[in-house]
Amino acid sequence: MMLEVRSLRKSFDGHEILKGIDLTVDKGDVVAILGPSGSGKTTLLRCLNFLERADAGELIFDGESFDLHAAGRADVTRIRKKTAFVFQNYNLFLNKTVLQNVTLGLTAARGMGRAEAGEIAVRALERVGMAGHVDRYPNQLSGGQQQRVAIARGLVSNPEIIYFDEPTSALDPELIGEVLSVMRRLAEEGMTMLVVTHEMEFARNVSSKVLFMDGGSVIESGPSKEFFANPRERRSREFINTILADRK
Amino acid sequence: MNERLWNILVSSFPRLLGYGVRVTIPLTVLSFALALVIAVIVALIQYADVRGLRQLCRFYIWIIRGTPLLVQLYLVFYGLPSVGIVLAAFPTAVLVFGFNEGAYMAESVRGALESVSRGQVEAGYCVGMSYIQIMWHIVLPQAFRIAFPALGNSLISMVKGTSLAATITVMEMFRQAQVINGRVYESLGQYSEVALIYLLFCTVLTWLQRWGEKRLNSYGGVK
Numbered sequence A: 001m002m003l004e005v006r007s008l009r010k011s012f013d014g015h016e017i018l019k020g021i022d023l024t025v026d027k028g029d030v031v032a033i034l035g036p037s038g039s040g041k042t043t044l045l046r047c048l049n050f051l052e053r054a055d056a057g058e059l060i061f062d063g064e065s066f067d068l069h070a071a072g073r074a075d076v077t078r079i080r081k082k083t084a085f086v087f088q089n090y091n092l093f094l095n096k097t098v099l100q101n102v103t104l105g106l107t108a109a110r111g112m113g114r115a116e117a118g119e120i121a122v123r124a125l126e127r128v129g130m131a132g133h134v135d136r137y138p139n140q141l142s143g144g145q146q147q148r149v150a151i152a153r154g155l156v157s158n159p160e161i162i163y164f165d166e167p168t169s170a171l172d173p174e175l176i177g178e179v180l181s182v183m184r185r186l187a188e189e190g191m192t193m194l195v196v197t198h199e200m201e202f203a204r205n206v207s208s209k210v211l212f213m214d215g216g217s218v219i220e221s222g223p224s225k226e227f228f229a230n231p232r233e234r235r236s237r238e239f240i241n242t243i244l245a246d247r248k
Numbered sequence B: 001m002n003e004r005l006w007n008i009l010v011s012s013f014p015r016l017l018g019y020g021v022r023v024t025i026p027l028t029v030l031s032f033a034l035a036l037v038i039a040v041i042v043a044l045i046q047y048a049d050v051r052g053l054r055q056l057c058r059f060y061i062w063i064i065r066g067t068p069l070l071v072q073l074y075l076v077f078y079g080l081p082s083v084g085i086v087l088a089a090f091p092t093a094v095l096v097f098g099f100n101e102g103a104y105m106a107e108s109v110r111g112a113l114e115s116v117s118r119g120q121v122e123a124g125y126c127v128g129m130s131y132i133q134i135m136w137h138i139v140l141p142q143a144f145r146i147a148f149p150a151l152g153n154s155l156i157s158m159v160k161g162t163s164l165a166a167t168i169t170v171m172e173m174f175r176q177a178q179v180i181n182g183r184v185y186e187s188l189g190q191y192s193e194v195a196l197i198y199l200l201f202c203t204v205l206t207w208l209q210r211w212g213e214k215r216l217n218s219y220g221g222v223k
Helices: A041-048 A073-082 A098-110 A114-127 A143-155 A173-188 A200-205 A224-229 A234-247 B003-047 B053-066 B069-083 B089-115 B118-126 B131-168 B173-184 B187-215
Strands: A003-012 A015-025 A030-034 A056-061 A064-067 A083-086 A161-165 A193-196 A209-214 A217-223
Touching: A003 A041, A015 A041, A015 A217, A030 A041, A030 A200, A041 A161, A041 A193, A056 A073, A073 A083, A083 A143, A083 B118, A098 A114, A098 A143, A098 B131, A114 A143, A114 A173, A143 A161, A143 A173, A143 B118, A173 A193, A173 A200, A200 A224, A200 A234, A209 A224, A209 A234, A217 A224, A217 A234, B003 B053, B003 B089, B003 B131, B003 B173, B003 B187, B053 B089, B069 B089, B069 B131, B089 B131, B118 B131, B131 B173, B131 B187, B173 B187
Parallel strands: A030 A193, A030 A209, A083 A161, A161 A193
Antiparallel strands: A003 A015, A003 A056, A056 A064, A209 A217
16 A cells, blocks of 8 residues: 545535545556546645645555644655646646756756756656657647646656646547546556546546545545446446436 | 027037936936845735735835825935934935835736746646745746836836936936026927937837847747
């Protein structure tokens, strides 16, 4: 087990978004977090990287325990350096080239030399098929290309887990495939991934586990194959049926 | 135009230009430098939401923007001596112009900082950067690019604003025009001439601003 979350709680303005979430991720797991919008999926992911401060909860990462509410700055930075986060809106640094976007975490945050960082960055960009665009700026790229650069930016620091927050939701339909195929390849290479997504094909065929959330709680979790073949809970079944009906 | 007026204007031109170069320009440069330092500090305090200091910044901006520049000059130069604070005319002008324009520029800089998307800051945290590193590498460069036209505007407006220093006895270009006019009684000609020199200064600055905007990296278009 590489990551465990215990009774994570979070409220915004007195409205409880996460009502005590428990979650276990093993090395090499690809966990798809599914659920209707407003179920707290994105907030869950953001709390794990301290982009939001949980009201309470424990994170066990690499055998070390952290308080999701009160962890200090040093611990937060240490955890962030072992993880990567891919945003729905890519959030590339707009004043930096593709190459600089990928190297900045190495040079600025980790003090690595520019030449070495450049080599590592180019290898990461090759993995996402963007090595031919090193000198471009984000504004010169399509959404799919930007998202692949964002994935390379995460890969470059050799993270133990990558969090994906709806990585294809902002993309035009024809650009979704290129991002999903990069993610599929990472999964096949054994990368541990936690993916908030609405892509049912990805959840069914690529992810190893599913976590189904509704109303701030985990309703059902288990191996993907089982979840889609035999959802145990009524709300899971309704969700799957609604989504699949929409696709037709 | 009669010959007398023409001769007056020709002979006063180098004199006015001399005061422009030796007084108006240094006054502007010093005041603008002070204003820029104030603006960046005040904007950063508000952007980073430093408790206590933030209220102080809002108060400063409120006072400065809510009172006339001329009144501020008079207050400091003619008012403060009665409580024992006596400053020479030129330093008074630099301080008042600097603090005055600084309040407006702080708002330009703050707006520019806030226009850099929050998501880029979060992405910076996620790759392990500290707040200072994110500000230095990501937010400030983009904010500078965005604030540049507004700051250029402030500089140009400040060049003309320095003429108010004449009212607190600073012998700058406009005061010199008044002095010359006191001898020759050619208000229309004399003040037109000095206006022309201000226009000349501002035209050069407008060119510089346009050149600077082109030179500043536009990050591959858009913005």
